[in-house]
Structure formats: C-alpha cells, structure tokens
Amino acid sequence: MNGIFKKLPEQAARIIMLFITLAVLLFIVRQFILPRSLTDTVLQKALATEREAAKDIKYAGAQICAGCHEKEHNIKADGYHRDLACESCHGAAQKHTEDPTTFKPNSPRKRDYCGYCHTYNSSRPSGFPQINPNTHNPQRPCITCHSPHNPTPPKVPSSCAACHAQIERTKIASYHALVACTVCHKTPEKHKTSPRTVRPSKPDNREFCGKCHAKDAKTAGTPKVDMATHGEKYVCWQCHYPHMLGGI
Amino acid sequence: MDRRDFLKNIGLVITCGGVVGGLSAEAGALIINKEYDTAKHYYGMGIDIDKCIGCGRCMQACKTENDVPSVPFFFRTWVERYVIKTDKSVNVNNINMNVGEQTEAFVEKDALRSFFVPKLCNQCDHPPCVQVCPVGATFKTADGVVLMDTKRCIGCRYCIQACPYGARYLHPHRKVADKCNFCYHRLVKGLLPACVEVCPKQARIFGDMKSIASPLGRFMRMNKIHVLKPGLNTDPKVYYANLDGEVN
Numbered sequence: 001m002n003g004i005f006k007k008l009p010e011q012a013a014r015i016i017m018l019f020i021t022l023a024v025l026l027f028i029v030r031q032f033i034l035p036r037s038l039t040d041t042v043l044q045k046a047l048a049t050e051r052e053a054a055k056d057i058k059y060a061g062a063q064i065c066a067g068c069h070e071k072e073h074n075i076k077a078d079g080y081h082r083d084l085a086c087e088s089c090h091g092a093a094q095k096h097t098e099d100p101t102t103f104k105p106n107s108p109r110k111r112d113y114c115g116y117c118h119t120y121n122s123s124r125p126s127g128f129p130q131i132n133p134n135t136h137n138p139q140r141p142c143i144t145c146h147s148p149h150n151p152t153p154p155k156v157p158s159s160c161a162a163c164h165a166q167i168e169r170t171k172i173a174s175y176h177a178l179v180a181c182t183v184c185h186k187t188p189e190k191h192k193t194s195p196r197t198v199r200p201s202k203p204d205n206r207e208f209c210g211k212c213h214a215k216d217a218k219t220a221g222t223p224k225v226d227m228a229t230h231g232e233k234y235v236c237w238q239c240h241y242p243h244m245l246g247g248i
Numbered sequence: 249m250d251r252r253d254f255l256k257n258i259g260l261v262i263t264c265g266g267v268v269g270g271l272s273a274e275a276g277a278l279i280i281n282k283e284y285d286t287a288k289h290y291y292g293m294g295i296d297i298d299k300c301i302g303c304g305r306c307m308q309a310c311k312t313e314n315d316v317p318s319v320p321f322f323f324r325t326w327v328e329r330y331v332i333k334t335d336k337s338v339n340v341n342n343i344n345m346n347v348g349e350q351t352e353a354f355v356e357k358d359a360l361r362s363f364f365v366p367k368l369c370n371q372c373d374h375p376p377c378v379q380v381c382p383v384g385a386t387f388k389t390a391d392g393v394v395l396m397d398t399k400r401c402i403g404c405r406y407c408i409q410a411c412p413y414g415a416r417y418l419h420p421h422r423k424v425a426d427k428c429n430f431c432y433h434r435l436v437k438g439l440l441p442a443c444v445e446v447c448p449k450q451a452r453i454f455g456d457m458k459s460i461a462s463p464l465g466r467f468m469r470m471n472k473i474h475v476l477k478p479g480l481n482t483d484p485k486v487y488y489a490n491l492d493g494e495v496n
Contacts, residue, residue, distance in 0.1 A: 021255075045387050048397035049286075055433035058313045059442045081448075088305055088446040092312050117303040117448060122355050123329050123362040124301045128449075 058092040065093070068100070072149055079150035089113070089148065114142040127163070127195040160187075163195065171243045184208070184242065202237070209236040284436045286390040290457045291430055292485040293444070294467040295366050297492070299451035302327055302364035304345040306443035306452065313431060313442035320344065322417045324428040325368035325443050330494060332360045338494050365495050366452065368443070369394065369415040369428035370476060370484030377407035377416065377427075386425070392457070392485055393432055398424045412480055430454070457485075 008016075030039060037044040065086040066073035076082060087093055087105075095103040108114075111133070120130040137145070146152075160181045161168035171177060181187070185200040203209065206227060212219045213236075214227045231239060310325045311318055320342075331339040333356070343364065356362065375394050378386050385400035386407055401424035408416045408425055419426040431441035439445070444454040455464025464487075471489035477496060488495075 041384060044384070044397060044400065045389070045395075048387075048400070049389055049395060049432075051397075051399075052395055052429065052432045053284075053436040057434055057437065057439065059309060059434075059439075059445050061439045061445060083450055084448045085446055087309075088448050092309070092442075116305065117301055120355070121302060122359055123331070123364050125298055125363075128301055 056094075058094050059087050060092075060094045060097045062086065064097055075147075075149045079152065081149065081151055109141060109143060111139070111141050114146075114148075118142075167243050174242075174244055176242055204235065206232075206234075206236055288458065289391040289435075291371070291392050291435065292455065292457050292464055292487060293368070293371075293430070293441075294453035294455070294464050294471070294473075294487045294489065296451050296453070296467070296471070296489045297363055297365060298490040299449045300327070300364040300366055301449055301451075302329060302343050303448060304343055305446045305448060306366060307345050309442040309446040310428070313434075314426075316426070317420055322420065322426075324415075324426070325366065328365045328367060329362070330365060330492065331356050331362045332492070332494055334358045334360050336360075361492070363492060365488075365491070366443075367413065367415070367476075368486060369411075370413055370482065370486045371428075371430065373483035373485065374481060376410040376412065376480075376482060380406045380410040382406060389432075391435070393430050393435075394427070395429050395432060396425060396427060398422060398426075401425055412477055412482065413484075 037047050062085040069086075072086075076084070076086075089108055090105040093103075093105045096105050115133055118130055120132050124130055142148075164181075171181075184203050187200040188198050190198040191200055210227050211217060212222045213224055215224050217224060236242075304327060306325055307323060307327060310316060310323070314324055316322050316324055323342075327343045329341050329343050333339065335358070371392060371394050373388075373392070375386075375388060378388060378394065382404060383400055383402055385397045385402070386394060387397070388394055403418060403423045403425065405418055405425065408418060411427075416425050416427040418424070431439075431443075434441060440454050441452075444452045453463050453467045455462030455467070457464060459465065467489065468487060473487045473489060474491040475484045475487060477484075
C-alpha cells in the first residue's frame with residue numbers, strides 16, 4: 001500500500017486520501033447520524049402512519065351516547081331522526097365522554113340550526129321535509145312545535161297537492177279535473193309519511209281505463225274507443241297523459 | 249497530538265455520537281397499534297347523490313375533527329351544488345356551511361335539474377400526488393389510504409397541482425400540504441370518519457372492501473357505481489351512486 005502511494009506524486013496521493021475520507025464521512029453520516037427514517041422509506045412510512053394514527057379523536061361516535069342518555073336514545077330511535085347521530089346536532093363530544101361535568105356539548109335551540117337541513121332548496125331531494133323560513137311561523141324557534149328528538153310534523157299532508165302541486169295544477173285544467181287522484185292511484189296511508197319507500201300504484205292494464213272509455217262502458221259523456229282495435233299493444237297512458245289538458 | 253491521532257479521535261467521536269443518536273431516535277419505533285392490522289383492511293367510501301341534502305354537516309365535522317382552518321377556503325371535504333339550466337348550461341357552486349342562515353330560498357326558475365355532490369380525496373389506487381412528490385412525503389398505506397407525512401413535506405405544492413380532483417390544499421399554519429385521509433386516526437380505533445358519522449341522511453357510506461358484509465359492499469352491489477374522472481386511470485376509491493353525467 002505504502003509502496004503504491006510512494007510511486008504516486010504527492011499531490012495525487014493527497015487527493016486520493018481526501019476522497020477516501022469524504023466517502024467514509026458520507027457513509028458515517030448516512031449510517032449513523034441521519035435518523036433512519038430519512039434513509040429508510042419503509043420506516044418513514046411506518047412512523048408517519050403511526051403519527052397519524054395517534055392523533056386525538058374529537059367525535060365520540062354514535063354508540064357511546066346511549067350509555068348514559070338512554071331516555072333520549074330511545075325516544076330518538078323511534079322517530080324520524082333515528083338515523084341522525086347525536087353529534088350531528090350536539091357537536092363533537094369526545095371531551096364530554098371523558099369529563100362529563102366540565103365539557104358540555106352544544107344544544108342548538110335557535111331557529112337557524114334546523115334550517116341547515118330543512119330550509120327549502122331546489123337541489124334537495126323531493127320528499128325531504130323542507131320549509132320556507134320566511135312563511136313558516138317566522139321568528140319562532142322550531143323547538144316550540146317540534147321536539148328535535150322526535151320531530152313528528154304536527155300533521156301529515158292531507159291532500160296530494162301538498163307535495164304534487166304541479167300535477168294538481170295541470171290536472172285541474174284537464175278533463176280529469178273531477179277525478180280524484182286516488183281513483184287511479186291506490187295510495188297506502190304510509191305514503192304520506194314515507195313518500196319514497198311506500199309509493200302509490202299506477203294503472204297497469206288497459207281494462208282500468210276501459211271502465212270509462214271502452215265502447216260498452218256505462219259512463220256518459222266520455223270519449224269511447226273499441227278496446228279490441230285501438231292500440232292493443234300498449235297501456236293507455238303510454239300515449240295519453242291523463243293529467244294533461246285535453247287528455248292527449 | 250499528530251495528525252494521525254487527531255483523525256482517529258474525530259472518527260471515534262463521530263461514530264459513537266452517531267450510534268447513540270441513532271439508537272435514541274429510533275427507540276420504540278415500528279410499534280404500530282397492536283389490535284390493528286393494516287393488511288386486513290381496504291377502505292373505500294360510497295356517496296349516494298340522491299340522498300345528499302347539502303346541509304354541510306360533513307364539512308363542519310371534518311374541520312372540527314382534523315383542525316382544518318375554519319375560513320371557507322380550506323376543505324378536506326366539500327359539497328358542490330350543481331344546477332343544470334334549461335339551456336343546458338351548468339352552474340357549480342361550493343355550498344356555504346352556514347347555508348341554513350340564509351333566508352332567501354334557493355329556487356332557480358329555469359333549472360332543469362339540480363343536486364349536491366359531496367367531494368373529498370378519492371384515495372386513488374394510482375395516486376398522481378404520490379408520483380409527483382419530490383421528497384416522498386405522501387404515500388399509500390396497505391389499507392388503501394393515501395397518507396401525508398407532515399414532517400417530511402416541504403410545502404412545494406406539487407401535489408396540490410397534480411391532484412385532478414382538487415382535494416389538497418396548503419395548510420396555512422403548518423405550511424404543509426393537507427388532505428382527507430378518511431380520518432385515519434379514527435379508522436385505527438374502529439370508528440367511522442367524522443363526515444360519515446354526522447351525515448344525517450347516510451348519503452356517505454363507509455366500509456371495508458375486504459369484508460363482504462360491510463355497508464359499502466351492499467352499497468356497491470345495490471347501486472350502479474360511477475367514479476370521478478375515470479379516464480385518468482387514477483382508480484379512485486370514492487364511489488358515487490346516481491351521479492349525473494355533468495359532474496366532473
């Protein structure tokens with residue numbers, strides 16, 4: 001080794017030594033001084049994952065409230081708000097579960113909170129209960145009439161037009177104006193409270209319209225057709241829209 | 249002391265220091281929550297557009313749970329309101345979390361159809377944000393969540409640019425990129441993400457795709473599923489049901 005260095009010019013030997021020292025230093029820094037998470041991707045990911053997992057939760061989750069507030073839980077379980085988590089209205093409550101006396105969750109009592117969900121908005125799915133806050137008992141807090149844990153509406157809609165106003169207004173000008181909706185649509189009582197899950201029927205056969213419109217029907221003043229030859233392949237409402245003006 | 253001894257001593261000090269420092273930094277590393285095995289889970293979220301009422305509780309809960317600044321420019325999850333007009337033009341607005349306080353009703357006279365679209369990080373299987381990060385500060389975990397290493401992030405904003413869904417933002421206080429991680433700290437404790445927890449209509453369905461009996465499994469069987477921007481091959485794990493073609 002010494003022999004080789006002696007054969008080299010002195011400046012070359014020095015620069016080689018310098019590079020060797022630098023390489024050793026780099027190796028030491030990388031292996032021993034830098035934290036291993038900076039050089040080892042697997043470890044870095046594990047540490048970051050662990051850090052993320054160790055963060056504190058703020059929302060306690062739906063299950064825990066019932067442990068103490070059994071009464072409210074049972075009332076809510078039967079009402080329209082049964083699928084609503086307590087913390088949707090009362091806010092994050094993990095601190096409350098740890099120290100129930102010091103930290104109290106919110107109880108929104110003002111009118112504006114209910115409006116987050118129940119103010120009319122044309123983008124909301126139809127059938128979802130909505131009000132116009134300007135005309136629906138303005139200024140009165142919602143909780144004077146509706147209990148938020150069991151928000152039964154004071155009365156369910158009495159006539160079809162309460163929800164189907166557009167069809168009602170069209171029908172009122174048609175020949176079918178005096179035919180009640182329920183003559184053609186069998187409407188279970190539950191449709192008024194669960195409009196999407198329980199739906200009214202539609203006439204599903206030609207004979208239903210034929211009761212008034214067949215050649216041999218007893219009714220007076222209705223247009224009559226020969227059911228045997230008139231559009232025999234189709235159900236009547238596939239061509240004739242019964243709510244429409246003139247019925248065509 | 250001659251040069252040889254000096255170099256020897258320096259080398260010894262550096263080596264010892266490195267070993268001691270390295271050991272203390274990594275002591276206790278790699279101990280991941282014992283009850284939680286990342287390999288046994290693979291998370292995804294379903295969103296039913298027909299159920300969303302645009303109440304903004306998910307946005308509120310997310311901000312509370314994850315310390316997102318409350319000013320309305322930073323969101324881990326947000327809800328867009330789509331209004332498609334009769335002339336086929338499309339209006340998209342981010343909803344205000346305090347929409348309930350607004351007294352004017354949201355009614356567009358020339359609207360053809362209108363709906364809300366909740367959005368969040370899609371936790372892509374092929375995430376563009378992970379690809380572009382110059383320091384490897386964001387990565388995919390085995391349970392299918394794209395996580396941020398906030399200690400590694402240098403705040404260069406490449407990932408914010410790269411995300412085709414606009415799901416990332418630069419946290420104004422921590423000066424690092426931030427995004428939805430399905431509330432990872434809640435998942436490891438067996439809880440639901442905060443937005444799913446508070447959703448009053450169960451428009452957000454969360455579940456484990458490795459478990460056939462999870463609510464998400466049922467959601468994926470019962471609905472026709474669409475993802476956002478499928479053409480980008482990002483393979484998102486946020487699945488939409490009843491999504492309109494205008495949404496992108």
